[in-house]
Amino acid sequence: MTWLAVRQYRVQIVVMLIVAGLLAIGMAFAAVYVAGVRSELGLDTCVPLPNTNLNCVQLDTEWRRRTGSLNYLFYSLYVLPALVASYVGGPLLAVEFERGTHRLAWTQGISRVRWAALKLGVVLVATLAASIMLAPFGGGQKEFFGKTVVSPFETFEIQGPALVSYFVFGLAAGASIGAWTRRVLAGMLVGLLVFAVLRVGVHNLRPAYQAPVIAEYPYSAGPFQSSFDIAPGAWVIGGDAIDLEGRAVAPERVTSLMQEYFRTPRQLGPTSNDATYLREHGVIRRLLYQPADRFWTFQVIEAAIFIALAALCALLTLWRVRSSDA
Amino acid sequence: MDAVVETTALTKRYGSVIALADCDLALPRGKVTGLVGPNGAGKTTLIHLAIGLLRPTAGIVRVFGHDSTSEILKILPRVGFVAQDRPLYRDLTILESLELGRRLNERWDADYALARVRRFGLPLSRKIKTLSTGQRAHVATSLALGKRPELILLDEPVANLDPVARLALLEELMSVVAEDGLTVIFSANALADVERVCDHIVILVNGCPRLAGDTEELIKSHVVAIGPRTQGVSAMDGELIEAHHAERQTIRLLRGQGPRVDDGTIVRPATLEEIVLGYMRPAMEVAA
Amino acid sequence: MATLRFRLDPRSGVPTYMQLVQQVRHAVQYAILRPGDQLPTAREVVEDLAINPNTVLKAYRELETQGFVHARPGAGTFIATDAPEPVERAVHTPLRRALDRWLNGAKDAGLDRDSVAALFTVAFQDAFAREESTHGRRR
Numbered sequence: 001m002t003w004l005a006v007r008q009y010r011v012q013i014v015v016m017l018i019v020a021g022l023l024a025i026g027m028a029f030a031a032v033y034v035a036g037v038r039s040e041l042g043l044d045t046c047v048p049l050p051n052t053n054l055n056c057v058q059l060d061t062e063w064r065r066r067t068g069s070l071n072y073l074f075y076s077l078y079v080l081p082a083l084v085a086s087y088v089g090g091p092l093l094a095v096e097f098e099r100g101t102h103r104l105a106w107t108q109g110i111s112r113v114r115w116a117a118l119k120l121g122v123v124l125v126a127t128l129a130a131s132i133m134l135a136p137f138g139g140g141q142k143e144f145f146g147k148t149v150v151s152p153f154e155t156f157e158i159q160g161p162a163l164v165s166y167f168v169f170g171l172a173a174g175a176s177i178g179a180w181t182r183r184v185l186a187g188m189l190v191g192l193l194v195f196a197v198l199r200v201g202v203h204n205l206r207p208a209y210q211a212p213v214i215a216e217y218p219y220s221a222g223p224f225q226s227s228f229d230i231a232p233g234a235w236v237i238g239g240d241a242i243d244l245e246g247r248a249v250a251p252e253r254v255t256s257l258m259q260e261y262f263r264t265p266r267q268l269g270p271t272s273n274d275a276t277y278l279r280e281h282g283v284i285r286r287l288l289y290q291p292a293d294r295f296w297t298f299q300v301i302e303a304a305i306f307i308a309l310a311a312l313c314a315l316l317t318l319w320r321v322r323s324s325d326a
Numbered sequence: 327m328d329a330v331v332e333t334t335a336l337t338k339r340y341g342s343v344i345a346l347a348d349c350d351l352a353l354p355r356g357k358v359t360g361l362v363g364p365n366g367a368g369k370t371t372l373i374h375l376a377i378g379l380l381r382p383t384a385g386i387v388r389v390f391g392h393d394s395t396s397e398i399l400k401i402l403p404r405v406g407f408v409a410q411d412r413p414l415y416r417d418l419t420i421l422e423s424l425e426l427g428r429r430l431n432e433r434w435d436a437d438y439a440l441a442r443v444r445r446f447g448l449p450l451s452r453k454i455k456t457l458s459t460g461q462r463a464h465v466a467t468s469l470a471l472g473k474r475p476e477l478i479l480l481d482e483p484v485a486n487l488d489p490v491a492r493l494a495l496l497e498e499l500m501s502v503v504a505e506d507g508l509t510v511i512f513s514a515n516a517l518a519d520v521e522r523v524c525d526h527i528v529i530l531v532n533g534c535p536r537l538a539g540d541t542e543e544l545i546k547s548h549v550v551a552i553g554p555r556t557q558g559v560s561a562m563d564g565e566l567i568e569a570h571h572a573e574r575q576t577i578r579l580l581r582g583q584g585p586r587v588d589d590g591t592i593v594r595p596a597t598l599e600e601i602v603l604g605y606m607r608p609a610m611e612v613a614a
Numbered sequence: 615m616a617t618l619r620f621r622l623d624p625r626s627g628v629p630t631y632m633q634l635v636q637q638v639r640h641a642v643q644y645a646i647l648r649p650g651d652q653l654p655t656a657r658e659v660v661e662d663l664a665i666n667p668n669t670v671l672k673a674y675r676e677l678e679t680q681g682f683v684h685a686r687p688g689a690g691t692f693i694a695t696d697a698p699e700p701v702e703r704a705v706h707t708p709l710r711r712a713l714d715r716w717l718n719g720a721k722d723a724g725l726d727r728d729s730v731a732a733l734f735t736v737a738f739q740d741a742f743a744r745e746e747s748t749h750g751r752r753r
Binding site for chain 2 (some may be wrong): 624656657659660661662663664665666667668669670736739740742
């Protein structure tokens, strides 16, 4: 059966591996190239001219002109797992039902479950290989952000175990829908839909994988503090404001106080800032974030969620194959 | 009877449609059995139940004494099957299709399967999608025979085949019967084929078997009586299966010896076609 | 190569096995097959004719009962060395004459070709209808 599955999908497998290989090489090259052009143009050592920083802006524009299109290589990683769900997963079992070949396969000498499991297994191995080739290189997209301190979370979804798990889940979801509906088109479209819904859903769950760190905006640390200053490289989840007793303060109040602060001439001195102003009015602003060092923990959690979903889809598929009429 | 396929109260329902209703059947080993009946009578359903593609709604079906649902893996090595649409993987070559058989079956006689395919002169490197219907039928049958089964189930094996392909397929099956004592069970719409090769018949109508038996016995036990118009039948004549009336004449299909009268009634042995049609028709009228 | 090939006429009203028997008898009577010649195996026949092998075996059994062939297990079925001789003219001629008389009588009575055929067919079928049940009583 392994032989049959490989024979049936050899074109798809080869295409997946070649595309993944080329894309991986492309991304590796792109990351190096982008950084290289940047240093060639001297963007990081650019000193803005007095009264204007037009020369640095011009350099930046030139840099983006020469490298910008390479970014599509990285953006493709958002799309590829969905394509796997639709074009690889969806038809996997559905095409057999649609063509009636399951009646051939189920009347030889192996069980239905083994047939389905090996089909899924062979394509899964190929998908894993392709996605593992891609996983180390997605993070290279950070080169496009320049030297601003950027959170690794910006490229969370296109690298590492999380990326691999999206591919695995895509395959399983597509195959599962295809097996249940027994129609290739339904498998492709609904499989894609299920994949997208769950991707978005889990994306929205992600901030809660661990309780976010809550930090108060420091009120005596000097001029206006941004989130970058408080937690560099962190993933900012949001912010809130509490009063001195710890009760929540309405955002409108915070906004109006901030506007007041920026309108008032800076009388408060160089060692105080907007946070001081707010505190004097009984409001403490806070930042909610996931620190950068939690990146890999979150990757593992996300991957575990999608692998579990994939396993669930696979079990549903096998159960359906086992108990249904031909 | 040494039965190879046995059903007990076998029922299969799809929603509100009853495909098989409480069937008790025993299909004999070592014979060529034809399943006949109108479309929708349950022939395909019965075959699919026997080979484990369907699960019964109620009742049991056994092949070689094993339950087709729970013990299908014990049955499959001994039973070959060709579905009505003769499914094959279109992108595989003929040789690869046989390799499929070798890989997916415990017992496989590769030389035998190859020899059977070679009989039809097809180059082994041809892809299935380039073959004609008849050629595909041959490949599908060779695939089913490659495991040297003791029983082969075929759903309408010669439907849509040109006369040459049709005969060639029947010849192939019969030669395996002659050589290995293969038991053959197939469903058919064309009585000519059934008459040609079957020595056992089951007539299915509306999900129930109306008649089952060896063709020789059935022909011996049924007569057609053509005579003056008459109503009813005496017990001596036999059981009335079917009667057709014209204004002056009645033609009856009887199970028994038939009347011995002097009024010009002709009594002759019924042909298999008359018997099958006679049993198929009244039930069909009831359903309408 | 098989010694003999059979041809069937499905519309003749004669059972298949009987047609095989008749063709073998004909071949023996006209010395197409001689004592010691082997009949085609059941497999060879059905490969050619797509009929049930049991039909062939039944025909061969009938031929053996009639004394025309001898089945040697494992080897095949062979024309018997003591197969009945071709039917004597002495038997044919009076039967043929009686038949001619009957036919002329039927024509004189006004029966046309089809009526004669119908009458004959009924009587013929009546006479040979239950042949299987009369084993062993031949000639």
